[in-house]
Amino acid sequence: MLRLRLMLAALVFISCSAMAETPAKILKTPISLLNGDTITLEEYQGKKPVYLKFWASWCQPCLKEMPHFQESQEKYGDQIKIISINIGINDTIEDMNKVALKYGLTMDSAYDSDGEVAQAFKFIGTPYHLLFDRHMNLVHRGHKADESLENKLQLLASQSDTEHASHAVFSEEEQALDLPIHAPQPTAIYFTSTWCDWYLKDTRPEVSENCSRSQVEFNKLVRKYDSVNWVLVVSRLWTAQSDLDDYVQKYDIPIKGLIDTSNKAFVNYNVKHYPTLIVFKGGKEVHRTLDLTRDSQLADMLESL
Incomplete structure (x- = not known):
């Protein structure tokens, strides 16, 4: 009986550790795709990993990484949900589509017209890569399409476990500026x-x-x-x-x-x-x-x- 209780406790621990540590706000943040669909990370929880890439058409490092980005779609697109997110700063959907055409991008794409998606995911500069496992635990956060990102993509595509990254960044709240728009003078x-x-x-x-x-x-x-x-x-x-x-x-x-x-x-x-x-x-x-x-x-x- 004691052994059975210990086994059950271990299973509960494993189950809990697999659950997403990612805040609910992140899981429920709507991402509006150009095809008219709106998706969230929550929809893919327990189903497949998600790879988000934030970029801008004027960002030179972003463009240099586009061949790798499309390569990732072709190699891992069946196993990992890959989403392209243009940050919408000094950019238009037309600019975005030109880049997609030039590099033959075939993954789902989003245009962050109001900045809400970038705000939720603590975007701090392009290119910005976020990779979540199938439990929606953050496993990678960075600015380069490097060996570390590629290794994580390979592991998740093969349904292998990988070390979690810190979710603290999603919970950090910077103080908002107190702007004097209600001042007596204009x-x-x-x-x-x-x-x-x-x-x-x-x-x-x-x-x-x-x-x-x-x-x-x-x-x-x-x-x-x-x-x-x-x-x-x-x-x-x-x-x-x-x-x-x-x-x-x-x-x-x-x-x-x-x-x-x-x-x-x-x-x-x-x-x-x-x-x-x-x-x-x-x-x-x-x-x-x-x-x-x-x-x-x-x-x-x-x-x-």
């Missing part, structure tokens, strides 16, 4: 990144140029309209405090910048293009522009505030 928030002016120079030259000239124009507006509460917010993607400090110095920006470490400000205000300037009055958005130098209404609007 507030203008300039959303940008510390790298869009140089990193996108080759792949998105028009965006790169706009990032640079709009930042210069923003500085002029800050100095001219002192009745407006100006705020500079930069994306957390590939950005540390030292990057922000260098950026502020590079453009001689007259105000202190903030890093949206939680990414909640970019998601809450649906900022999917760098740069974006949003003007608030009485807590309500009254103007939004993606190009400060070519917006003919911006100066008149600021004068009227």
Whole structure:
């Protein structure tokens, strides 16, 4: 009888250890595919592993990895659910489809139009690989299509167990920025990144140029309209405090910048293009522009505030 109880206890332990440690919020996060379907990790729990790859069409490392990504689909697509997720930042579905056509991508694809998927999965920079076993335990998280990722794919495709990665990243909650949109005076928030002016120079030259000239124009507006509460917010993607400090110095920006470490400000205000300037009055958005130098209404609007 004692031996039987011990065996049952061991089976319960094994069963529990196989259960997903991944938070329910992650398992239930909807991923909208371009074919019109909406799926979640929960649907594949107990059935097959899932491989998510976040990318952008202007991300050079992402494009270099695309042959490997398609290769993975062809080798493991029957055993592993593979999903391509474009982050939707300075990108369109048309841009996404061009890449898919160029590299012959055949896996299911999603376009993260509102940033909710990236937010849920703690996306911090492209390319971003997440691999979950069939119990939806995280077994790989990284930025490279390297030997480690390939080994994990092979193991999961053969239904072999592999070591779990830490799920703590999905539970971490960074403090949201306290932005003064309800201040007595009008507030203008300039959303940008510390790298869009140089990193996108080759792949998105028009965006790169706009990032640079709009930042210069923003500085002029800050100095001219002192009745407006100006705020500079930069994306957390590939950005540390030292990057922000260098950026502020590079453009001689007259105000202190903030890093949206939680990414909640970019998601809450649906900022999917760098740069974006949003003007608030009485807590309500009254103007939004993606190009400060070519917006003919911006100066008149600021004068009227």
